[in-house]
Amino acid sequence: KAGVTQTPRYLIKTRGQQVTLSCSPISGHRSVSWYQQTPGQGLQFLFEYFSETQRNKGNFPGRFSGRQFSNSRSEMNVSTLELGDSALYLCASRLTGGGYEQYFGPGTRLTVT
């Protein structure tokens, strides 16, 4: 079974631009979560989607948004990029009714210049 995939793997953007990252969960997993990883703040929860509905949101500004499609694929969008948004963005999927473990994708490395 294929793992979680994320595209693109690397991205360079300029301040003020917007960006969209994509995540395809493991087949059969309907829950997708997003995390931001930075050297200073560590791993922080962004938001989570289940059956196309946002179930929980972390403490991030409204510039960070996401959505989930009927095939469970998810996208996250960051508008008006700031230098501090440079990070590794990780997506994870989970099998509903399973043991709570989440499986992570390889991440998207976003650099804002």
Add this chain to the structure above:
Amino acid sequence: AQTVTQSQPEMSVQEAETVTLSCTYDTSESDYYLFWYKQPPSRQMILVIRQEAYKQQNATENRFSVNFQKAAKSFSLKISDSQLGDAAMYFCAYTFDSATNKLIFGTGTLLAVQP
């Protein structure tokens, strides 16, 4: 507030030896799940082992085992017969709410394996 603390920023172990990584957490919940994730230089986060709080028996996965002390809110990871491929950042993580997948992570322990 739920927090996860890893007090060892870096650890080193000789190949074939045993090493223990520490993790403590703070929660008022009685039912929760704990995990250890490994992040090698490739940055891919890999699940190493999980522990359900309601289970008294410590989880084991091949060379990896945990020492779960619920009363002390401690969840350490023991790696036996360390291999060069075990070199990575190790994160302890916690979740408690069945209605959400939110994982709370520790700051990580960077493990070096010396040949």
